[in-house]
Amino acid sequence: MxxxxxxxxxxxxxxxxxxxxxxxxxxxxxxxxxxxxxxxxxxxxxxxxxxxxxxxxxLYTSNVDTDSDIGTKRRVKAPARFVEQSSDSEEDANKGPKRSADEDLRNFEPSPRVKKIRAQKTSCQARHKEKISGRDYDMGLSSSRDATKTENLFKQLDFIREDIHGVSRNIDGLRVDVDSLRRQMKSNETLLLQCRQKVENYERRSPGSGSYNQTRIRIDEILSEPFQDSEDLESFMNERLNAEKRRSEMVSAMSSIGGVNLNQTVRRIYYRVGTDTVWQDYCHLGFNREKKAWIERSMYKMIYSACCKIHSSATQAEYEAAVNSLLRHAPEKVKKKLKAQASRRNELLQPLMIAEEQ
Structure with missing residues (x-):
């Protein structure tokens, strides 16, 4: 110390x-x-x-006796509002009239924080009452609103059914139109073939006609339509073009297709022989092992001979460049075509799918 x-x-x-x-x-x-x-x-x-x-x-009093072990505690006086009032007591008479607890509470001034808490509580209670009243109002209107919504839904369903029936009738009409167009196209093709045969027979019988008209062959006489598969084209080259006479007839028929320039002629002849689904399976020089080498096929040289008959100034390098471009872009064209077909099919089926879900 x-x-x-x-x-x-x-x-x-x-x-x-x-x-x-x-x-x-x-x-x-x-x-x-x-x-x-x-x-x-x-x-x-x-x-x-x-x-x-x-x-x-x-902790409660500083009156701690230093002489004795037991100290005296400070007397705590009870608040006046908890003491019973007595008119006979002289002490009460000397002190004057006592205030009641209610008067003390009325005269009590709360702190600003208590006032703020009370105001917040009052506003929360008011908002709660507004929510309850609004909820009761909504509950009262819910039945009428549900009835109106149900009626509107039934009306929409009736409109959707009518639209579905109209779409189905239109689809049936389109099917009939497509079938009639196919029959008409077949009859027109037959008539065209007959007309061509008659014209060729007339040219052969006509006096003064040259030898070119007597030996000329149309591509339709050999190929009715382009090939859709590379296997069919391979079998055609192995079975139908094994003789020299047939190869010369094929060259003559392909030269009758013609074109403005070499690139156009190559495209016209190749797309008359096969579609992009056929040419996507071939590679020009055979560097791609997953594809077939087109330069090794007999049709490659025959088409080049036909192009030379039409364009006498055409070179082999120009022909190879045109063929390479056509074979290189064939897979991309096939993908675009399939994508267009899928989108068209989805557009036709989307109304039916929506109708089934509803």
Whole structure:
């Protein structure tokens, strides 16, 4: 314990203070990890238990007796609102009339924070009442709204049924039109073939006609339509073009297709022989192992001979460039065609799918 300028001070441990005080552990010299505090002595004793009990008493009153072990507590006076009123008491007469608890509560001025909390509570209660009233109003109107919605849904279903029936009738009409067009196209093809045969027979019988008209063959006489599969084209080249006479007839027939320039002639002849689904299976020089080498086929040279008959100034390099471009772009054209067909099919089936879901 120290005295500095009339103030009493002491050291107090920063770690485990209660156990060190109980055991009476003195501070180190010089004191390390001990803090200095100003103190006032209220009670003296040699017993730790008594001192500990006086600590709890000193929290409420400073009247702690230093001579005796038991101190006197500070008298706590009860509030006036909890004391019974007595008209016979002289003390009450001297003090004057007492105020009731209700008057105290009415005169009590709450703090600003309490006022704010009460205002928030009042606003929350008001909003809650508004929600409940609005909910009751909505519940009252829900039945009429549901009935109106049900009627509108039934009307929409009737319109959808009528649209479905109209679409089905249109589809049936389109099918009939397509079938009639196919029959008409077949009859027209037959008539065209007959007319061509008659014209060729007339040219052969006519006097003064040259030898070219007598030996000329149309491509339709050999190929009725372009090939759709590369296997069919391979079998045609192996079975129908094995003789020299048939190869020369094929060259003559392909030369009758013609074209403005070499590139146009190559495209017209190739697309008359087969579609892009056939040419996507071929590679020009055979570098792609997944495809067939087109340069090794007999049809490659025959088409070149036909192009030379039409364009006498055409070179083999120009012909190879045109063929290479056609074969290189064939797979991409097939993909675009399939994608267009799929989108068209989805457009036709989408109304039916929507009708089935509903």
């Amino acid at each position: 120290l005295s500095d300028h009339g103030e009493q001070q002491c050291f107090w441990p920063t770690s485990n203070p209660r156990s060190k005080a109980r055991n009476g552990v003195p501070p180190n010299q010089p004191p390390e990890n001990w803090s200095k505090h100003c103190i006032r002595i209220l009670y003296r004793t040699d017993s730790w238990e008594k001192a500990d009990s006086k600590v709890q008493e000193a």
